Amino acid sequence: MQITLSNIEKSFRDPSGSARRVIAGISADIAAGALVAVTGPSGAGKTTFFNLLSGLLLPDSGTITAGKTELTKLSERERDRWRAKEVGYIFQTFNLLGDLTIIDNVVLPHILIGSGAKGDLQKRAVESLTALGIGDHLHKYPHQLSVGQRQRVAVARALLASPRLIIADEPTANLDDASARIVADAILALRGRSTILLASHDGRFSAVKPDLTIALGGEAGHA
């Protein structure tokens, strides 16, 4: 999925009422299937940037075009649908719904957003979870798994519907070495097929040269 950012800006009002500019005038052309490294110190606005690109937030100004869709012109409901269909999101922590089993965590959201038939989704989920080394824990609850295993579940869920855009926000932070390797391999394996936006301090990712780096920080980021 090709993504075009045109001078996007985003500010938040802090509790005192004063505006704090988080994203300032970013423009970029991201080719379909590209691996994009999003860098910047903590608090530089990486999460906000990802939320803008996934249609969760709208920029105060500027446009975001993903494929042929101009996100900034869509209603919230249309953006929800677009995100459900096109985006796979992996965060650093708190990826799973604690009351659902592992298999339900992977499959149920996709059923709710209409990604496919239950049987097919279930089959693919089992295959994916097995490939990620947690095929024996399908009916356990997240609290019964280690942090690394939980993150692998999140990866399985994010990749289940073969999204054209993958957003990975520190996906391997706090993981044990084995889990981090599995997660990193799973994400990088999609390079060329899906556009990958990645923010990470993990050396496994640093070793791979990105197609594009977007550096955030200070008053404005730049591509």
Next chain:
Amino acid sequence: MRKMNAFFTLVIASLKGRLFATVVSVLAVAVALAVVAVTGIVSFAIAKQAFESGRKYPLIVAAEGASETQIILSTIFHIDKPRGKIPFETYETLKKDPRVTAAFPVAAADSVGVFPIIGTNGDFLKDLGATYRGDIALADSHDAVLGATVARQLLMDIGAQFTGTHGMGGSADAAHEHADHTYVVKGVLDPTGGPEDAAVYTSYKAVWEIHGGKGHKGHKGHKGQGEEEEEHEDHEDHEDHEDHEDHHDHEADHDHDRYHLSDGMLTAVLARTGNPVQVFELQQEYSRPGLTAVNTAGAVRSFQKYFNTAGLVATFFAGLTLLIAAALILAITLMALDARRRELALLRILGIGRGTIALLIMLETLIVTVAGVVLGFLLGHLIPALFADRIGVLIGASIEPWHIGANEPAALLGALLLGQVVALIAMLRAYRMNLVEESAKN
């Protein structure tokens, strides 16, 4: 369809995830509704019994000093103590009165277990119109006829023998056992749905024999009366119970005396007349020193009024409980919403719309309410069904456990409506939560 299934799986998982709060919320609704249902069932049973009794025995003559309600409760429902004695001549005079089509003596003084023993005659039992097994003539002073509940609970049938206990209802009033007078069960009434189910009938002459007539050989011990046991040592020998009444003239602080029905004494007379005017005439005539005459229909109306007020109070408190339950559900739901911000934000990030999340929250609240309503309905009717006998004995009327009381449909609908309101509030709150924006700000 599969979306609906996924939707319900999420909702049920969420409710299971906060099981304690869910159970408390469901129980709060259920208890409130069960109170309304039980009140309706009991009210209906008592009202029905009172109405039928008023129709069957429009006039009751009892001792002076008792209120109409006390007389109705002790004579018709057998759940209160008789408040005094009247001479047998009252019965005889009433029976001979041309305006009276039927009159029946009532001499209540003893009990077996929690069931009262009513001294009367065979005519009274025939007049009940109940079907029965065995013989209900009460020809001999040792004959007894059991109500259906008594036979079932005490596991007695025709031919069984038992002794009575002085006093009413197995309480502290039940002073001592009449070990010398053994009753033999001669007949068992089929269930009638009336207070007779929970009563034992014997001849009024048996009551006289036991309490001071020729057959009164004294009491075997005074169980549970403490000091009074000593006071009544002289009962062992006395033959004439009138002496006893003179000797122990302290009825005000001594219930025991009330139950000593010596020869020629009854606790009440039930009478039926040709028309309501005659009831009024007889009531005037028999309201004189030593006697109270009760127009049953009138007394039943005031009794019902009193009971309806009690029912309204119970319903009011049930309504209050329901409101508290609704507030509790709302508070729990809103607290849970706050606690689940991150989970709900995750659903939004996964592409699940704001409306869908609001519906999830609404459905959770509705499920809690509907579960409470269903459980409340079941508890409110199953508990009376399981304890029908005990409740029947307690209120003196057989209950219909699946009767829907007048206030019950309104309470059920009210609970559902309240649930809907709470669900809508929770849904709006969930819909207006800007989960992603808030998490992004933080």
